[in-house]
Structure formats: structure tokens, C-alpha cells
Amino acid sequence: MQPLSHLESFIRSAEAGSFSAAARRLEMTPAAVSKNIATLERSLGVRLFQRSTRRLTLTEGGERLLQQIAGPLATVADAVAGAAEWDRQPAGTLRVAMGSGFGRAYVLPLLGEFLRRYPAVLPDWRFDNRQVDLVGEGFDAGIGSGLELRPGMVARELGRVAVVAVAAPAYLAGRPLPGHPAELAQFDGIVRRSRRDARVYSHALGNAEGETAAAEPRPCIVFDDPEAMCQAAAMGLGVTLVPMAFALPGLESGALLRLLPGWSADGGPISLYYASKKLLPMRTRVFIDFVVEQFGQREFARRVRA
Template sequence: MKRQFDDVQLGSIELFCLAAETGSFTAAALEAGVTPAAVSRTISRLEERLGVRLFVRTTRSIRLTEGGRCYYEHCRQALTQLIEAEREVMGKQLEPAGTLRISLPTTYGHHRILPLLPGFRARYPKIRVDVHLGNRNIDFVSEGYDIAIRVRAQPDSTLIARHLEDAALVLVAAPAYLDRAGVPQSLDDLAQHECIQFELPSSGRRISWLFRTADGLREIFAEGGYCCSEDVLGGVTLARHGAGLFQAYRFSVEKELADGSLMEVLPEYRGASRPFTLLYPHNRYVPLRVRAFIDYLVEQQRRWQGSD
């Protein structure tokens, strides 16, 4: 086989991937132990060799061009294969290592995933975990994430989607609110109550409330004087302090239901849920750290399902 790359070119590809993943020449330089100027010169030489502009540069940030994104996806996969090959040859195939970057919705992150991470790292101490908590859609390539968990994930041929659970919904309110405003007796009564809303950050649309009735699933767009965005737990806090009714995931209010600071309302209409999905890039070779985390989550599903 004719040699296509020298050591300098392979190093340039690694620096390019670091810059793409960190979104900064400075951050890439810090991780690689070189100067930002060296990273900038390396990227410029790589762009000249390819005849393609890889990054759009501003004074404050960089982002991949369409060509840069395509090049990154291929380079990242190739480097991953090289790393996996070295680990296998060196007998380290059973020792996942490196940085795992995860993006989680706030509520699911706090109540489902974050409590699991100490156990995960105890099993795999060579894996460092970086967690992003937020409800916006992320870009796996430009932002360098390995895994994301989302509710109502949209179909995407570049991603593998794995169903985690259908999280049960529950309508709750504080005893003080129910003493003041009365207890709803039917779904139609919700129109007369203060209903705390949550706004989707991706679309600005307020999400509906879902209820299971004898005729099937019923969707209600309730109204009220409170609306939260970004963090669903804001609605739980408002409800706990008597602001009104709020529909939450049952796993996020189990403690409050147990201690009486929140009460379930209209329990005869429970049974609705929303799905949570694990997403990761559709690469032929999945890094060991990603495989390890996916397998670990799958182990936890039985416990989640048994507790709900």
C-alpha cells in the first residue's frame, strides 16, 4: 500500500478534530500542549492541502463549514478505529477510557442519570464524564458530544436512537393551593384553575398536558399566569409553593408526593407518558467509552421500570 500520510499530516488531523470538538483553537491548543498560533497554522495548512475551508472564523469563535463537518465525521471515525486497534493489540480492550460528553434534559438528568454516574465511574475509573444539562437540541459534530438523551426525539438518519423508557406523567398541586382554589373533579374543571405551563426552548411552543381517559389519550392546552422555559423543575417548584397545578414526570415528584408537599390531582386520569430516547452518532465503530455507558444505562432500565 502506498503511503498517503506522514506523521505531521496525521498530527494535523488530530488537531483539526480537537478544534472541531472544543469549538476553539485555544482550547484545542491547551488540550494538545501547543500554542493557539500553532493550531491556527496547522488548520490553515490543512485547508490549503485540501482546497477546502474547514472553519468559519470570527474574533470570538469558530464553527465548522459544511465541508469541514463532512471531513470531521470521516476523520473522527478513522481516528477512533486507530485507537480501538491499538487498544486491542495492547490488550486494553476491556479498559474503556477518555472523556465522555453527555447532553441531558434537566429533569431527566437530575432524577435519572446524574445519580448513576458515581456508580458508572466506579466501574470505569478511566472515563471522565462531562455533562451538559439543558433542553435545547445539540449538534453532535460541532459541539463534540458522544451521547444525548431527549424526549420526543425527531428521526435523524445520522443518529442511532434507543428507547429508554416511557416516563409516567402526573398532575400535582400543593395542599395550600387546593385549599384555596378547590380540587378539580374533572378535566373540564382545569379551565377554572391556575395551570403552570412549560415552554419548549426549541420552538417556543407551550407543551400540552396528556391524560388517559376511557376513550383514549386526551390532550389539553391548559392556561394560567405562570410559564417556565428551559428547566421543567421550575414548574415543580412553583407548584410546591402553591402557585397552581402542574403536570410533571412522576419520577421528578416522588419525594414531594411521599412527604405531602404535593398531592396528585385527578388520579383517575393517570396513565399518560412521554418517551425518553438515547441518541448517539451512527458510526460503524462506537468508542468503548460510549459502548460502556450505553450498556450501563440498559442495566438500569429494569430498576426504573420496577420503581415507577
């Protein structure tokens, strides 16, 4: 029988696509992971990976082995981890990735209560607007929208976000308020450029009667960050269309006003991402339950809808 450490090195390397990323997850050195894989290959008499300078790729034999052992090994490893944690307090480093603006506004304020409940957990959080690879970079969880669901990951929806039009009271002073999305063409627009493909976003807003219409203010500023767009709008520089999660602080403080109430677009879900294993580390399980509880108590899903 193969040592579990060799098999786990193989599975993590296959999931992450590199020995270095697998090593971070396993808290080993890349050399140790590579050695485990080489030993496993010699023992089986099968080459498991095609190696290149950029990425590991499973061979046909590696694909077959992964399909056969990934599920059973995860069950065994989780059972061992669960037994080790029985009757213990959650502890260890909790690595979580989240968008910078969203994380500061909605997740960071929860940290004090989380640490009060679980003082032995060490939060190691990344505030980054890029799309991270949760599996490959060794994160326990991620919070945001549009993350790629790699094999072995699940997404738990926290709320579905509406895209709305907002502007500062000072900008709107003396201007007739728009009554239809098409009228936004008469206003200065703070528009968004995608970081992924550099295109400028366009929006079609809909209402309860099922009508849809283009909402395209005249571009005068182009940003790639919705938090910056809201800040510029609050400065009185124009109208912007942003997800409600980013507009909400300004709307609640009065720095921004909502235009075209009753009109919005679907901005997609904000989700909590984590491994689909039945028995997660205790620190991850309590974090997931805590976030779901706190977002529910704060009625996040209701507040970010139109």
C-alpha cells in the same frame, strides 16, 4: 496517501462546523486543526471549506470527500482505538450533557456505583437545560429529550414520558377534584413557557377510551422550567401539567397528588444520545451499557408512563 491526522481534522471540522469545536474533540489546538486542513487542501488542490467568521461550510469538493472517507476512516480509527484498549480498564474523561433537574434526580444517584466499577474514568458532566450540540461541543454522550440528531449520532430510548396534572394536597383541600380535563379551567395554573420560541404550552389529555380534551388551568404563574413548576405546585400555588419524570419525586413523597388518573398526554421519549460509530471509546461504551442497565433495573420506563 494523506496522513490520518489531516483526514480526521477534516472530518471533525465538517461535523462540528468549526475548527475550535473540532480541536476540542481531537484534543488539539484550533491552529493545529486549521493547519492540517490547509495542508490537506494544498495536497489535494481542492478547497474543502468556505470560511466565515461564524461557521465553516463545506464546498462541493468537501462534500464529496466527506462522503467518500468518513465511513472508512471511522472504521480504521475505531479499530486502532479498540486494539489500544484491549484488555485495559476504561479510563479517561467522560463528557456527558444532561438537563439539570433530570440529571440530578435520575443520573447523579448512579455515579457512585459507576465509579466503583470504573475508577479510572473521570466524569466531566454538564447539567444544563439548553439544547447542546453533542458533536460540536465534544461530548461523549447526552441524556434528555428533543436533542437534534446530527449526522453520526443515534438516540437510544430509555423511556417514553407521560404528561400529567398534579397539585399539592394543601391546595386541593376543600376543593372538589376534577373528573374531566375541561374542569381544570376552574383551578389556578402553573403553566410553562417554551425556552425555544417563548410560547406558552397547551395540553390535550387523552384516556384509554380514545377521548381527548383540552386541559387548561387558569394561568396564574408562568415558568420555563418543569422542576420549578413542580416545586411551586408542592408549595400549594396551583395545578401544573408536567412530564412524569419531574412529577414523580413529589408523587412518591406525597408532596404532590395526581389529578385525573387515566388521563395523560405523550411527552415524548427520554433518550441516551451518542455517536453511531461501531467501536466507541471504552469509557463511552461502558457508560452506555451502565445507564441502560440501571434505568432498566429501576423500571424507569414503567414509572414515567401514565
